[in-house]
Amino acid sequence: MVRSASLCACLFLLIILSCHSQLLPRLSFPMGSPGRSLTVFTSPDVYNTTTLLLSNDEETLFIGARDAILSIDVSQIDSMTFKEKLDWSPSEKDLVDCSMKGKMQTVCHNFVRVLQVLNGTHLYACGTFAFSPRCIYINSVTLTLATGPSGKPEEGRGRCPYDPYQKNTAITVDGELYTGTVADYRGTRPVISRHLSEGSHVDLKLDDTLGWLEDPTFISSTFVHSEEKVYFFFSEIGKEYDFIDKFTVSRVAQVCTSDVGGQRTLQKRWTTFAKAQLLCQAGQELPYNVLQDIVRVDPPEGASDDETLFYGIFTSQWRVNLGRSAVCAFSLKDIKRVFTGRYKVLNRDTLKWSTRVQEQMANPGECGLHNASDNTLRFVKDNFLTDKSVPPVNQRLTMVSPDASYSNIAAQRVEGANGKLYTVLFLLTDSGFLHKAVLLDKGVHIVEEIQMFHRPQAVKNLLLSVAKAVVLVGSSEGVLSLPVANCSHYGSCADCVLARDPFCGWNSLRRVCIRVTRSEKQLAQDVDEGNVSEQCIIVNPRARPGPSSEVVSVSLNEVVHLKCPEASHLAKRHWERLNSQLSPKIYIQSDNSSLSFVATPSTLGHYLCLAVENGYSQTLVVYHVKQKSNPTILPAPPSRPNITPTTETGNKTDISTPVQSESKPKQVNVYATVAHKDSPAATTWKSRNFTRWFGFEEDKSQMTEPGGNLNQADKGTYLKELVVVSILLALCVSALLTIAFNRFRHVCTNQTVPQTPSSRRDLEKGGSATPQERESLKGHSPRLEKRNGQASNGVSHNGQSHNGKSAVNLSNSMLNVSNGHLPNTPI
Incomplete structure (x- = not known):
């Protein structure tokens, strides 16, 4: 039973993989292709342009780079015009301090990792600043430094990571900054916090001693106005799965923007923090559990915010899905339902998670808990992980990439x-x-x-401008703009x-x-x-507008290669001839849909390459293969027994062998047409040899010599002839070994058989020996010669003499001569 279940699971996985393998891009555009031109912004003194921010009107692109912040005019789709640059470099003392910390010089720069619109006139930026994070205010119009509330650059700890390669997320809501990052030099203190609080709000953060986060990798954050909540998306170690060591899970966490912390318990700490698992899984397959990027797609106009979707890229830590990516969609409605459901409870003594069985004192994650009692807040501290996971939309994966690993995503409703x-x-x-x-x-x-x-x-960012209909990509090489x-x-x-x-x-x-x-x-x-x-x-569904006929001039016996352009990766291409069909014995169609054959009088003419996609057929290219005006005579290959030889005087000796006719032609593939049996084909004996050299096999029953004589050549290939010659050689060697073995046996027999003295004496006395026997005993034997099938004494092979008398019969004693063979018989 277990074996059957495993077999079924393997078959199901193979079916899934085969379905996924069919997901191919229809068209491919290499870099610099005119079909999809890119607009690139680069500058010799600007590096690591990976942090991108669009202005509210999407006319200006702000770029956070290494040691600088830039503004670029992107009002035109096909251009990116430089506007302003703000230098923001660490001092020499900052660089020395960074080196003293044991860091490489390449990372001891100021990498801008936070760049947000603060209000209508100012930006807020934070950078690593040589492993000592700092933040500044910027005038978005003039791109100059602005004075903050403190009058000097602010410390960026808890707002920006120390390491430029450490992932983080940040978003501003009503002038307040919500961030997810690390708050220490080693990167071991993850924190979700609020900064720049105004009015009755105070800066809040997570209590890192409670284990609310387990080595997270922050990906993204978003604000849902109708919920008055900020959602954070990240991956972390799932401690609730204690039976697997370091099992990574993807999370969505929430905090309320109205949260101001508890009065005694959880002072200056979140009281509305809660997190749930994002489950990107289909059926009983292994989940894609590592979140790479996620994007929000707002609902259609007039629809409820519950229809807001989040599309995320997930990879897997399992070897079976290594190198593949999956896209899953999650709805805001499902996220809200999970956060309002049951929660797990954390045992602080054993650090084990279990399903809550005690009475529910409050609903964790609910806004307004800052006014709750201390008992309620203590309950919230131990119940912040939902019992259920957020399932994907329609309980299935949106898509799976069979051979590409995705890293960034952008989405739009069209x-x-x-x-x-x-x-x-x-x-x-x-x-x-x-x-x-x-x-x-x-x-x-x-x-x-x-x-x-x-x-x-390694580090890149993807941003979509819906108003300008362009995709913006930031990388270490520069910023690229591509129309949608x-x-x-x-x-x-x-x-x-x-x-x-x-x-x-x-x-x-x-x-x-x-x-x-x-x-x-x-x-x-x-x-x-x-x-x-x-x-x-x-009018003509088989024709594509403008397929011109290309003339290809060749010589006879020349190998012709015809290339077929690719209409799309989803189209199936095949070749056709006008009023004729392509025999697989003469034509070869390669994997790239090119056609190869030997130029003969019968293979000259027009060739069409067609593509079929979604049932629609169109002609991609037409070739007219014709013979050159002065054909080049190629040297004749070595003569062979089954080929009509030509003498020096020009006379020919016809040597014909029977040829078996093919009863049914073969097809090249499902798109190649079946060849007609009666289609004429003409070639010379030279082209027949060329055909064998290049792996072709023509129908030789239809080949004629230039003079018109029918040339019946064998249909085998060199491989067949080699096999025949090898068999004949083996037979000859076997015959020689048999003869040698018989001779050796006779010699040994004559040397070991005892002679009867009485018999020999009887023979010497005359006895009944014949005259021939007597001559044999004396060491003389009659000379036997064969001439035209007869012996010299007139004895024929059938044992009758010419005069009708019986032939002389040799007795056994004649066989026992010294050489062990018949007299004068060649060995």
Whole structure:
């Protein structure tokens, strides 16, 4: 039973893997491709441009770099114009102190890790500042330092990490800063805190002695206005799974913006902190448990905030899912339901978690607990982990990448030409490619992938500008800007519809593929199915506009290679000939859909490469293969027994062998057509040898010599001839060994058989010996010669003489001569 269950699980996993392996980008654009051009901002003295912030009007991009903060004009889609730069470098003393701490010089700079809009006129920034974090106020208009409440730069401990490679998150709400980071030099004191508090609010943080966080890696944070809560997303060690050592889990935590801490218990500490597990798992599969990035997608206009979705990238610490990424979606409605449910209780003595069985004194995570009693707050201190996990939307994974590891994500809701809303994900891979995927009811369709970097980037950031319709990517090499779509790349209605891009639609009047807008909605588009026949009016569905015929001039017996351009990774390509079919014995179609064959009079002509996608067939390229005006005569290969030899005088000796006809031709693949048996084919004996050299095998029953004589050659290959020769050689060697063995046996027999003296004396006396026997005993034997099948004495092979008398019979004594063989018989 256990073995059967394991087998079923393995089969199910293989089915899942095979389904996932079919998730391929439809188009690929290498770096510098004109189909998807990038706008790059770089500066010789600017490094590590990884912290990005858009202004409220999305006209200006603020960049937090190494030792500097910059502002760039991004009002134009295809340009990034430098505006201002603010130098913010550590002093020489700060660098020396950093080196004294044992840090490398490369990390003893000021890396800006927090950059937030504080209000309409100022920004707030924090940097590592040579392992001594500091924060400043910046005038967002002039990009100059501004004076803060203290009149000097503020200490950044608890607001910004010390290590530039330590992940953190920060967000401002009503002028207050909420952060998730580490609060010590070693990075062992994680903290979620509030700073810059105003009015009745006070700065709050977690009590790090209570174990509320277990070695977390902070990813993101967001503010939900209707809930008046800030949600933090991170990964940490799941202590509730005590049967697994260092099992990583993904979390969502919440705090209320109205929290001011307890009066006696939990003073200046959060009273509304609670956390829950995010479960990115499908069925009984192993979960994708390590959160890499997460993004928020607001609900459609007029919908409830409960429909807010969070799309996260998850990887796995299990070897079976190593190198793969999964995307899971979580709804705000499910998160709220888990936080209002039951909670686990932590035993402070054993540090073990268990399901709460005692009476519930309060609902942890509920806003307004700062006015609760001390008993209630003590109950909250031990009950901050929810009993249930937050499941993914529809209880399944949104998508799984079979061979790419995603690191960053951005998302947007897009209204298609039919008025339907689609969710588009922009996923950045570790290898430097950006995937654009659209979520459909039947699964995920990856529209395209664009190469963003030449080399993989360790630290990068992804930001989406919905107003400008561009994707912004920050890395150590610079900032890149990419339009969310390039509809003009699709030159026909079929290409535009097959792309299934919700941003693009085909305008039949202008005959162009354009962006879908509120004013441009009467467009041909089918994002869900990509059905060309229903959206496009095509006179000839097999033709693609503009496939020009390319002429290829070749010589006879020359090997021809025809390349077929790739329409998309999802299209299946195959070759066809006009009024003819491609025999697999003559043509070879490689994995990259190129066609190879030997140029003969029968293989000249037109060749078409076609692509089939979603049931729509289009011609990609047409080749016209013709013979050169002055054909080049190639040297003849070595003559062979089954080939008609040519003498010096030009005469030919016909040596023909029977050829077996093929009763049924074979197909190259499911897209190749079956060859006609009666299709004519002409070639020379030279081309037949060329065919064998290059692995081709032609139908030789249909080959004719240039003179018109039928050349019946064997249909074997060199491999077959080698096998035949090897067998004949083995037979010859066996025959020689048999003859040698018989000779040796006869010699040994003659030497060991005893002679009867009486018999010999009788023979010497005359006895009954014949004259021939007597001659043999004297050491003489009659000479036997065969001429034309007869012996010299007139005795034939059948034992009859020419005169009708019986042939002389040799007695056994004649065989016992010294050599052990018949007299004068060659060995």
